[in-house]
Amino acid sequence: MTEGKRRYKATIDGETYTIVxxxxxxxMQVVSETVDDQLNQLKEMTKGLDKExxxxxxxxxxxxxxxxMRKELxxxxxxxxxxxxE
Known part of the structure; x- marks a missing residue:
């Protein structure tokens, strides 16, 4: 693995991912929890849609x-x- 790279295991929408x-x-924990939370919110709002x-x-x-955010920055x-x- 390249220097400075880390592996992180995350569970998102019931699936386990290894993020490098x-x-x-x-x-990475905050990112994966945010993605999981947002996917769960979408699941509640869009009952007929599949995971993809x-x-x-x-x-x-x-x-x-x-x-x-880029525009605002x-x-x-x-x-x-x-x-x-001035």
Missing amino acids: GSKPQKH KRAILLAINAVSDQLA NEMKEKYKQLEQ
């Missing part, structure tokens, strides 16, 4: 949130630049 990454174990479709919806929600950086120039 450089983030601390606590970070719920996973796609979760991915769409995550990317949408990421793009919104860029706007804040721009405001900061303007304040520095």
